[in-house]
Amino acid sequence: xxxxxxxxxxxxxxxxxxxxxxxxxxxxxxxxxxxxxxxxxxxxxxxxxxxxxxxxxxxxxxxxxxxxxxxxxxxxxxxxxxxxxxxxx
Numbered sequence: 001x002x003x004x005x006x007x008x009x010x011x012x013x014x015x016x017x018x019x020x021x022x023x024x025x026x027x028x029x030x031x032x033x034x035x036x037x038x039x040x041x042x043x044x045x046x047x048x049x050x051x052x053x054x055x056x057x058x059x060x061x062x063x064x065x066x067x068x069x070x071x072x073x074x075x076x077x078x079x080x081x082x083x084x085x086x087x088x089x
Contacts, residue, residue: 015045016063021084022076025054030081037079043068055087 025031031049038058039047046059058064058072073083 019087020056022054023082037075
């Protein structure tokens with residue numbers, strides 16, 4: 001285990017969780033489609049999609065930049081849903 005790893009074995013030095021709004025996530029099927037599409041992106045480590053609210057929490061190794069936001073928007077749109085942008089800051 002290297003010096004950057006925690007006692008639990010996690011070696012991630014930083015993670016960022018960003019919440020996006022996606023319109024049209026009204027069922028478990030929709031949740032699965034959006035989750036699968038966003039999770040397939042290289043920079044994404046984890047995705048949580050809330051049914052009904054359309055809140056999509058994306059975990060990345062570092063703070064996402066405008067290019068990743070655009071890629072997520074394009075991916076969501078191609079999956080058939082409306083990307084409405086980041087929630088909060």
